[in-house]
Amino acid sequence: MNKTSPLETSSIGYKVPGSSIYIDPKEPVACAIICHAHGDHAVEGHETVYCSEGTAALIKSRFKYAAKTIHIIPYGEIFEIQHIKFSLHGAGHMLGSSQIKWVKDGVTVVYTGDYKRESDKSCEPFEVVTCDVLITEVTFGKENKVHPPAEESVKELQIHKDVNLMLGAYNLGKAQRLTRLINDIHPHLRVMIHPKMVAYHKIYESLGFDLGKWEPYKREQFKNEKGIVYLVPPPVLLNFRPGTHFLRAFATGWDEKHVRFDFPFYVSDHADWPSLIKTILESKAKDVYTIHGDGEDLKTAPELSNIEIHTLSE
Template structure:
């Protein structure tokens, strides 16, 4: 029997009372199961953190000695228990080390996706479709009007200009994907990376991800060369230089509002769009869908009378 209260939302985050642990808590807790290392899912300070090896590495870089009291690193497909709940990680395809969390309790399987995408990305492990009774899915872009274009076609837009480009991208995950795409599909570009992004790049390479050609940002190179330079910067730097001269601005994101007032729109998302969410539901074959991190109303309306969709947030 599916337990309606298996996962509940608390001020601290998603809580599983039957295992007495939290999924991606937003405050330090005793038992934290962390799907991936983005700051809105992984914070420092918890006592016991269960995650993949790459997630541990990113958290230790970001939070240093305050990342956790103890880490319990688990490989994909390696089952472990917290109290009476059996837990197994499966790759989520979002960033390196990102995991879906399959929780089994009294014969019922609950699958928490965390953030995910199902499209190919050579800089992280590919998404795995896992059968479950309850699919707890992110719904960031759960809108029929949202269809992410192919990342390869988007990155090729940068070949349409020879001008220098200031390219905004999140430091972890997006930047590494952009470096790889630029290296493969924009070979005439000289890719330079902001210093704050470099440690994450190095961790990716330590885990065997081949990102291609890039260099640490050099102001003199950008100043003396007015063409073919792409400078990848984190959001804070991108927004602080909103009046930067002699560059074309672009920001890699699936959000339309982040494309406004830029010279080039770059719709590259690391989240599932409407079609991807529908495909995931089809292949997981759940009896119920619970939605998080977005608006699940349109999914609920789409499946009305056919599949129970419960909105958790």
């Protein structure tokens, strides 16, 4: 087996072979395509960036100097760089998250970036994109690792309506998704958010994603009133000593991250095992490369026995 890797890897990150186009580079470069605005995919200081409208708004908010030029590319529209045709497609991970598709030497490649297939009213949906070669994230690539639906986790908050809840959530993506979910499922609860989340909430809303009711954190009200869910960044959650007037939980897909808190609260923005299998099969790719995690279990999955699964070095 002597396959040509669909991406070259170096300390700077992934590069499309035969070009100087980087995908989610970790250092400033002349030409970058960025799949979403999380810190492990987006850094500041590039010369030229290609990304979705949501990603552009978020990186401009996150970074003092995101890039000299940002080209905003609508989903599905073909754009050409260095004679290679690219397009972006919804990844369902957070606002603006994109899969990146390109055609080179007659081979169609799709790089998923982070993605989920669960419904999420706070961002654009995942799109199935067919290709010859699929590069998929495998953050939760463990056989039979299944995320319970986020709605179920949020529904269980019913039992906590007489106390307040301090809920750890990443500032960008998770916090906006939870704001929308809590509004939909528990309209009687108040959602307070940490100051670091406010700008991101406003960007989501400015791009047409209604998050429902929310308010910035007010210390006295959280202390003296009931029925409040206060969304905080994980470090803040860890630094707060457990209080008598509130419970603590952390919204994540990782089992081991729940143990320090009052109850487990499973909400993940990544594909679980059934989603990974489904995405690989629906892509119709005959070659699959895994990134961001351990893809070993996929190599022996009976559903994928006709597909070559490779690990792409990082």
